[in-house]
Amino acid sequence: MAFEPSDSQQQAIERWLDTEFTPSTLSKQDQKKELYWFAEAAQPYQDVVIRVTSERIDTHWYEATQLAKAFYEITGIRVYHELTGEDDVIKKLSTQITTGINLYDGYINDSDLIGAHFRQGAVLPISEIMMNEAITLPTLDIDDFIGIKFTSGPDGVIYQLPDQQFANLYWYRHDWFSRPELKRQFQALYGYELNVPANWSAYEDIAEFFSVHVKEIDGVRVYGHMDYGRRDPSLGWRFSDAWLSMAGTGDPGIPNGLPVDEWGIRMEGCRPVAVSVERGGALDGPAAVYALNRYIDWLNRFAPAEAKTMNFTQAGAVPGQGNIAQQIFWYTAFTAALSDPELGLLNEDGTTKWRMAPSPKGAYWEKGMKLGYQDAGSWTFLKSTPENRRNAAWLYAQFLVSKTVSLKKTLVGLTPIRRSDIESESMTEMAPKLGGLVEFYRSPARERWTPTGINVPDYTKLSRHWWSNVADAIEGKASPQEAMSKMAQGMETDLVSMTFARVDCAPQLKPKRYRSFWLNQPGAPKAQRLDEKPAGKTFSYEASLSSWLED
Structure with a gap:
């Protein structure tokens, strides 16, 4: 028997479609299908209250004040979306990884942490979460995300979902x-x-x-x-x-220089081997x-x-x-x-x-x-989070990046994540009023x-x-x-002390030589x-x- 949302859910869906979820690259009928899917997928999590955190920018403010409310009315899952400083988000994420205590059920943190995420073994990869079809949006369309390369490890595994x-x-x-x-x-x-x-x-x-x-x-x-x-x-x-x-x-070298990157770190494969010129x-x-x-x-x-x-x-x-x-x-x-x-x-x-x-x-x-x-604030889920809470947070994350809401969110915060939104007629109309933003994101430069x-x-x-x-x-x-x-x-001292689950990609410093030796070699x-x-x-x-x- 086909799922049918409750009267209050249907009313909420119609209201949000008419007032907030426009424009969209989807037709209104396809938007409604997505929202019906969220209402059905959320049924096992009606009593779950989730807490997530992100940095304080316009996009996340819109999510916390508008989209979290819409998600609750449509799914019944209540969300406390906390806004704080970026440094504080990283501290909280690191604390949960270190202690194993579940502080938040999902984090929107920069993909800058991808180097730790794929080495530490504390993050539950998005690739693995997506294997659960019951909680993965059929129209998520991972290939539509312009930053998915930034959130993937060298093993091809997707660790984070761009927001x-x-x-x-x-x-x-x-x-x-x-x-x-x-x-x-x-x-x-x-x-x-x-x-x-x-x-x-x-x-x-x-x-x-x-x-x-x-x-x-x-x-x-x-x-x-x-x-x-x-x-x-x-x-x-x-x-x-x-x-x-x-x-x-x-x-x-793109995305980061090879063998020496923009941090000055020399790499051999996935191993950091030097920071200093010596x-x-x-x-x-x-x-x-x-x-x-x-x-x-x-x-x-x-x-x-x-x-x-x-x-x-x-x-x-x-x-x-x-x-x-x-x-x-x-x-x-x-x-x-x-x-x-x-x-x-x-x-x-x-x-x-x-x-x-x-x-x-x-x-x-x-x-x-x-x-x-380029900053790519992305959803990160930890293995230490209880499964039911993590699943509910995964539904919320997908809601915030779904095609039903992503174009309007892009127009509000101007932090695009989907190719389909960037190429939309709405963005073409907005381009003259955005000072070059649309031209940048429509060019190959967005990957450089x-x-x-x-x-x-x-x-x-x-x-x-x-x-x-x-x-x-x-x-x-x-x-x-x-x-x-x-x-x-200082960075080399820290590199020596680091241990990771992925030992094959752990730092291993090269011996020191005269600075003149390296400065006379080609490249950095x-x-x-x-x-x-x-x-x-x-x-x-x-x-x-x-x-x-x-x-």
Whole structure:
């Protein structure tokens, strides 16, 4: 006998379809089939109350306040969806893995942890959960997820299910860059056109131009650069995710450089074997030191003075205040926030006064290298979670990424996960109002801006070295070389102490040699360039978008 939802469930389904679950790439009839499936699959879990946690961004706020309520009304499963800081999500996940105590029934954490997930043996892979057809949505369509490669191990097993994605890209005030008087002034000072910077040299010139020469636009003090420097875990993300890749620290290779990645870690197969130059790594090499030098120099000379006291969350809102000309490393997660008409950053027709474009390349960058980072917040389930609670949470996770709701969620949070949503007519209509976001996600570049990969065996343990040492350099307590060397040594100490269920992929450090030996070898670590500031180059916004199709 075919399942028939209760009257209250049917009413809820109709109400949500009419008010919230539109637009969708599915017809209304197919949406209804999906929602009926959820109502039926949830029948064994009516008395289950689940707790899940995620970081605090617009997409997850929408899930926690709207979609969790819809899920409860349609399925009868109550969800407490807790929002917190990203660092706190990772701490809670790590605590549950370490203690075996079930703190949450599901976590939305970055795929950056994939290196630990496939080595530790604590995560129940999505591939395994999907074998249970009774709780796996027939229309889940795994191949439609643009980030599924990011959540898969080297064994081809899918460990996490993508829930939202956003990249770091270059951001700038297109309206200011287009002003004839500013273009003439820049040309006279620097000898080339004010436009989207192709390299770090041009970015630096533009930063100097606005901060030192222009200073004021329409009565407002303006700056040519924005970043942050507070001693805070988020300072580590700024570097590991992935400042060094833009500088050109590692080797060519996607999703992460091979044999040396953007963390400066040398890999042999799935084994990390070095971080320091003495062992063949690159974290304390000339390219990495160059990257940190530029970071500190630009922060001191071209950003607002208060930027040094800010963290990720505080600094993220600053471009929306209307006094920043450009930002080299801007998270597209802020697209929704900067599209708020109240900020005054929209034209009369609803298009943005700002644009996003490819990240400029550092002096050590080579063709074929990773250029930037993409966050892939993904559902993770642990073996320590009781099966009935995990199954109920798996239903909730699928609901949040189902085709019934995913397009509307994408339009709200602007963190797309499905190819079908990106290619939809709705996204085509929105493209002129999103400053380049749709063009990025419709290009092959969406696979070349990659998260931390399997090369990092324990993101949580190793990432702590980034922010503390970078902060020392920013505060003048250590030189950039001293900070990067200390960071490399600390990471190698941690690597030696790590043990994993997957012993074949456990770290195994190479013996030390003279730095000169490795710096004279081809590839990373790279010897210092005589000229770390080559001639600045810019290109038009249209040409910059075309480069996403080429690089």
